[in-house]
Every structure is written in C-alpha cells, then in structure tokens.
Amino acid sequence: MKVYNFSAGPSMLYDEVKAEAQKDFFDYAGSGMSVTEMSHRSKPYEAINAEANALFRELMHIDDTYEVLFVQGGASQQFEAIPLNLLKAQGSKADYLVTGNFASKAASEAKKYADVYVAASSKDKNYTYIPKTYTFRDDADYAHFTYNNTIFGTRFNAVPQANIPLVTDISSNILSEEIDVNKFTLLYAGAQKNIGPSGLTVVIVKKDAIGKHLPICPTMLSYQIQADNQSLYNTPPCFAVYMAMLTLRHVKKLGGVKAVEAHNIAKAGLLYDFIDNSALYTNKVAKEDRSRMNVPFVTGNEELDDKFVKEAAKAGLVSIKGHRLAGGMRASIYNAMPVEGIKTLIEFMKKFEIENK
C-alpha cells in the first residue's frame, strides 16, 4: 500500500534518495563494499564526509568562520553540549526562550551547568504562540531558542533580537527554509526530520566561539575536538552521513533551499487553508506563528480524534497522532512529503468530516 508518513521524526525521505541508497547498498562507488561496513578512514568514506560538509556549506551559505560538525546523540545531547562548550565558566549565565517541550528541556538541562534565566515562555497557553516581548541579560553567555517547535506546531517568523550570542535548535526546520546563519553563534539539528536517518546531529558553530569548553565537558561533547578531527575523532555514524549527503545532493538538484522553501509554503498553505475553512478541524496556533513543518489539529472531540487517527492509518496516512502534550492530530510535512501527500490527507479529512457529521 502507498503510505504517506506524517511522523514528526524520523520521517519521510525522498524516494530518489532511498532508491540510490538501495541500489548501492552492496557496492558503493565500485568499492565492493556497503557504506554500512566501510572504514571511516577509507578514501570513499572520507569523500562522503567531505561532500556532505561542503553541501551543507553551499546550501546554507555557511562561510569559513563556521565549523560544520557531524556528531551523535541527537539534539538532546546538544542541550548539554551547548552550555558545556559556550559557558565562560560553570555557573555563568545563559538565557532561554521556552516555546515548547524541547525548548523547556534545553533550559532544564542547562541548569546543571548554568545560571539559567527564562526570558519568555508561552507555557501559559500550552505553547500555542511565540512570545514577542522579552529581554536577554546583557551579561549572559548566550541566548537559546527553538526555531520550530515540533510538538506544538509553532515557528519563529523572525529571528529574536539579541546583543548576546544567539543559539538555535533547527532540528525541525533545517533545509526547509532559508536561514541567515550569520545571525547565529551556533545552530544545531538532529538529522531525522529533513536531512536523513536518525543517529546524526549537525552542529554549525562559529570557530571563534569554541575551544574553551568547561573542564568537566566530556571530550566527545567538545566541539573543538570534533572540529580538529573533521568530525572523525572516533567512528562517526557513517551510513547516516552518507544518506544525508544523498539528501543534500537532491535538495541542490531541486533548486536549493529557496526552491524547497517555496514548495513548503505552498504545501502548508493548502493544509492550513483547508483547516481554516473546515467546520470540524481546528488549529489552535496563533496564525502568525504557525509552523510550516508541523501542523497540529483537533476535532474538538477526543474520541473522534482517536477514530480519525485509526482510520487515517488504514487509509495509508500513518503516524498522524498528535504528541500527548498537544493531543489530537499532527501532520508533520517535512521537505520529503510530496504535495500529493497533503492532497490525499485533505481528501481524507473531507471524507471523514462528512461521515462523522
């Protein structure tokens, strides 16, 4: 059965990318080996590592003042790596905007090492909007925010104003929209939404911001160590980096991030328009703060929501159940979700609405 996978991550990969990985699974580039079994010190893998890095730089317009690092452990591990690397001293100040579950976790984890100040939070309305007024402490070492909130379906439609180094989690919007990297000291993303399979985390960090990690920082979490070793300090997640490279090639072929962004705006627009004009479905997020990647919606009746999720799965629209913190449904529509997937979902929603009047 043709399936559209609305999972929040890991999530759909481009068919072209999967096809190439499958084709070359036994014998990559005439090496006689699968990338899953190839030494990370071999020439073919070093070429993969270098090309993936170069493509990130090209597609995201990242200049030489930044490192692009491939690490492990997911964004969650970065919640701790960030203070361990960027704080001037243990107990120094770090400011956070708390706009969802992962933003909240990032702030909580940092408390282990930092004097954390929550400059703003949207918890009062179950994270259905992005706070617009806040002030960061001038003497904080950095300010952190989550660019797109996967669970609650919100997105910063403008980069926060800050006089201190800005750090952002772009796990769920990397490569989906143009981001001005130069506004940031550090950007990071788990791969499993818009880049490739899980197990890879990308960290883009200003070279002059690293090299001074806290003495208690584990070596494996040190950005400088990873930078000094071109992300090959120890064995990297080779197959995930390889599939990321294939995805990046494909994004380039599609016209780059700008072209993909236009496509994403159109895709999300179709779905929001349908929801806004529907009598049954509601999206609770403030309109100006809506995510283009994660579209939560409810029927207003929990039993009906459950029925929706079950019947949708039977119709091939899978992993559409909302996160337990938000309830209802959530359609995650990352780069690789084709417009046909959105249209099929809308047709299903129409049918379900008629059948459940």
Place this chain on the structure above:
Amino acid sequence: MKVYNFSAGPSMLYDEVKAEAQKDFFDYAGSGMSVTEMSHRSKPYEAINAEANALFRELMHIDDTYEVLFVQGGASQQFEAIPLNLLKAQGSKADYLVTGNFASKAASEAKKYADVYVAASSKDKNYTYIPKTYTFRDDADYAHFTYNNTIFGTRFNAVPQANIPLVTDISSNILSEEIDVNKFTLLYAGAQKNIGPSGLTVVIVKKDAIGKHLPICPTMLSYQIQADNQSLYNTPPCFAVYMAMLTLRHVKKLGGVKAVEAHNIAKAGLLYDFIDNSALYTNKVAKEDRSRMNVPFVTGNEELDDKFVKEAAKAGLVSIKGHRLAGGMRASIYNAMPVEGIKTLIEFMKKFEIENK
C-alpha cells in the same frame, strides 16, 4: 570485484544481513516505509528495538539483573559515561589496565572525574602482551580493562581477578566468543565490528550499579535514564539497531556465539599458523595473548609493508594497513569475515613472499 574487507571497523557485515536490509529498504515488514524513515515510536520500530534487546540477552546469556542499553557516541563516549555513572563521588578511585591505545584513552578520560590508578600497563613493549600480575585497590569503585585490543592484536585469555566491580570494553570481541557476563558490572561495545553499522553502542550493565550518576553527568550519558526509557529517551539510531537485529538473528541461525567462536578460532588459527611458518611475516604479540579478531603482522621492512598494502588492495584485500601506532599490516577478521577471505589472504601472502624474496 570481489572484495575482502580487513578493516578494524566499520567492517564486513554478513552478506545475508546486507541482502535482507537491501531487499526491505523501501518497505519494511509491509509498513510501506523504510526503517531509515520510520518513527521510533511506531509499532514496527518498537518491535525491532525489543527483538534486538531480547536477542542480545539470549545469545550472550544475560539475565534480568542486567540492563541492555542501546546508546550513541561509540566506545569513546563510554570512556566518560562509565566514571560519570559508576563513581560513588567525583574524585573517587577507579583502576585501569592499560593494554593499548583505547585502554589508555579510557584511563585518560576518566582522570577528568576520578582518581585513576593504572594497575598495570604493557606500554613498555608497545602493547604486544597482556600483563599478568597486578593488584586493584580495594576501595576503587571499579576496575576497567579492554578485552581485545584492536590496534595491537592482543586479547585477555582470562578475565582479570578482581574484588571490585569489573568493567570491560568488548567492542572488538562481542559476539565473537562466549563471555561470562556475570563476572562483570558493565560491558560495552561499539557496534561497528561484530554487530552492525557504526552509530550504535551497546551497554550491558548491572541494574543495581546504576541510578546514582554524578550530578554533573549529562542526562544523555545517564544509564538510568536510558534504562527507564528502554533506550528510547530520545530518537535512537534506528537503522543501526535494525541491522544489529538482523546480525543477531543470523548469529543465532549459525548456532549462536559458541559456534561462531569455534569458527573464529579456526579462522585465526589458519592465519597465525601461516605467519609462524613464514620466513617473511612476523606477528610480534606474545602467543598466549593473541587476538582472534585482529592479526597484526610485519615484513620487517617498512617499504615492503607499504608495497604489500598497495598490492593487496589491488587484489581486493582492502583496509589491511596497520594502525600507525603499530605499523605494518593488520588483518581484522571479525565474525563476518568468511574463511575464504583468510585463505585468499594467505594465498596472496605466499605469492607476495615469493615475488619479493
């Protein structure tokens, strides 16, 4: 060209495992999805996670007093996770046997958090033997050793005597020989030698030894957190866990670890016998301490070694160059290296010896 991959890791996977992963790459178990894009909260992935865990328990005879955890970051990350989780307090005592490069790194990293004592080292003879006499401190929180030394080709032929909790790195011998897990408080292994692709690390730890990590321990490095969440605290390296499951199924089909061990003894025996009877090649390791997984050898002439490596690669015997710390050549012959690979190597070595008399 048919290639035999003698890489120290990532290294050869079973053809049967790769074939199944390739076949199901687009559509795993009728889900309509690739494992590379499947939610880690989905039923098919939860089944993979559970089966991989159960197969480790079955094949390694691990009882319910142990946790089997799937984490990220490689063995190197465990060098720090171990003291962060097992030390009774920051600055407590931990003892190490230093029998190679990674054993040495494990001890160095622990110094960040522990009072480290090197109970024995074989550095005096460039790690070509395993020390036999040493005493651990009675009040140390644990003693650590590296069961098989990948770079130098040594192996503990008996588990060290200890009155304190024993911790061991089994990255390069897990699943290759029967290990009595009950002698240990903790065993850990990077997957990329005998288990599957890189990006996955397995930690087997006594339940009663965890839950008391140091306050500075990053959450992602806490064993208790991973145990409480069945290794699903955040997104795991799904595809690597899946391929590990396929490998474990295959090892079971081959008759389990005992059968695989017999095969490995025979394989290593062929190669050591040939080297010992050769006029050109030498293995410098004390005979009783020889690894069954990693067989370093030299010609005694560096130029000739280089020539060997180059010509071997042309003949399809790849990644056979020794680590720079050991020099010469190294044939890593993990579980998935077939006996035909050893025979082909020996034929090549014979021919090379004749041609270079």
